[in-house]
Amino acid sequence: MTGMTLYEFLLLAHVLGVVAWFGASLTMFLLWRRAVSSGNSSDVVAQAESAMWVDRRLTIPASLVVLLAGGWLMSEGNWGMDQGWLHVGMTGVFLGAGISLLWTGRLQRRLVSGTAAGGTVSRITFGMLATMGVVLFAFWAMVAKPWG
Ligand code: HEM
Secondary structure: OOOOOHHHHHHHHHHHHHHHHHHHHHHHHHHHHHHHHHOOHHHHHHHHHHHHHHHHHHHHHHHHHHHHHHHHHHHHOOOOOOOHHHHHHHHHHHHHHHHHHHHHHHHHHHHHHOOOOOOHHHHHHHHHHHHHHHHHHHHHHHHHOOOO
């Protein structure tokens, strides 16, 4: 049995970060849909609060691991900026996390503080789906490595 190289360790951390990020997003989305379809507004508010709790403890740290391990992999593996799939990955991290924090998170905070306007629930659902779509697109680009 051979030891692990730094590159392999970083790749493991990077991919585990992606797994945790996408897994947490999908789980929160399913629980959100469950709360919304219950028709009970206190369940919806409680679920928005739980999603923010999970974001702070799991999703945000996981996306930071993806970013940091990805950047380190680039320098360790001598990958250049001429690799189109890397641009997709970088855009994916900032766009995915940006939508979560600035769109979905902001609307969830409004819902929890009781200052939400009409349509907030479906806008939150849209934000969750948009982040998952972005993360999945980046996932595909990283594995298929197009425009390399
Ligand atoms: C700052 C952003 C990112 C950078 C700099 C980056 C960089 C890298 C690098 C250099 C590799 C190693 C490729 C290899 O050795 O073949 C890699 C692999 C990988 N990345 Fe990223 N990445 C980023 C974001 C993402 C995102 C957002 C996802 C998915 C949501 C992702 C998913 C993956 C996967 C699944 C692999 C393994 C692919 C394979 O081994 O063929 N990465 N990444």
